Amino acid sequence: MEKTFFESIVNRRTYYGIGKESTISDERIMEVVKQAVKHTPSAFNSQSARVVVLLNEEHNKLWDLTTSILKSIVPEDQFESTAQRMSGFRSGYGTVLFFEDQTVVESLQAQLPTYQDRFPIWSQQSSGMLQYVIWTALENEGLGASLQHYNPLIDERVKADWKLPETWQLVAQMPFGKPTAPAGEKQFQPLEDRIKLFK
Template sequence: MSNKAIELFRQRRTQYALGRNLQATPEQIIDLVKEAVRQAPSSFNSQSSRAVVLLGEQSEKFWELTREALRPLVPAEAFGTTEAKLASFAAGVGTVLFFEDQNVVKGLQEQFPSYADNFPIWSEQSSGIAQFAVWVAFADAGIGASLQHYNPVVDEAVASTWNIPASWKLRAQMPFGSNEAGFGEKSFMDDAERFLIFA
């Protein structure tokens, strides 16, 4: 059966070949991110997800900081590959940084102590949903993106450079831009290994 949501999910693909040939304006991109995060569900409607949108030179600066944070951690002979990968992210229009506000998590733990151990887990789930929501919204708008995880290596540099509140915990980074390459065939594992159906 046809389903609009599933069709949108199918459009969402990882794009590493990013460019700056977008028709969407910066204002439209920002509004898209805001609305996608706003509409993403969260446990107890906690709305713990936070997003920082870096455009142009600010996005390039993020990937420069990431490169320098990784330099002492990556063997010199392998650093060229790492550097090229980071450059491909910086070649896009911008980067969305996804955070979870730990003050919200702690507040819920205090308010509902019987669920205290679960709130950090639910916060991570909320972040994942927000990331997926933005990614699908980007795909629908013809914007390419990928999801990266250079936290916690870059956390300190990000916090000091953009004056991020101390309670915000960096969870993921999403470089985005125009799709400068096609997408290969996507493969799926066998349904029998993934689903159990009881009727």
């Protein structure tokens, strides 16, 4: 049964327990990502988002290099929990990498200097919307995901290893896969403290 819009919003959660299986085909994964990138709004219709999807060994490679980088900076006596976290992400089916193309942002800054200081902020807001759309869409397909931020630690290696343009700024990483454990319980603050109505 197809979920309503708000059912999808409610059901989207952070899943750390994910496995190396997918509930949908690789083609369907790419269809979901393409539709999200195409239709997620951006300031001045700038379309500055760039996305890389890593599956199979390419996905493993990302979390292996992230583990290696973190091992060089995390104290040895604290690394065990970090290694477990990395192993959890690596155990997934794939990862979506979110970037913002700084060429687009800088071009808008030059064209519209009045808003120069706002374009980087709007770029990040647009990226956040895209992350949420893809996250919710993957959940709607039966996949679990989480949102991670190991940038800027891994930025240069990611661009070098996957031969990506230097102007692509890494924003977030989203490992995903078939859920192997339920999402944790979520606490909610009273809506009365968070919303005001004036009429």
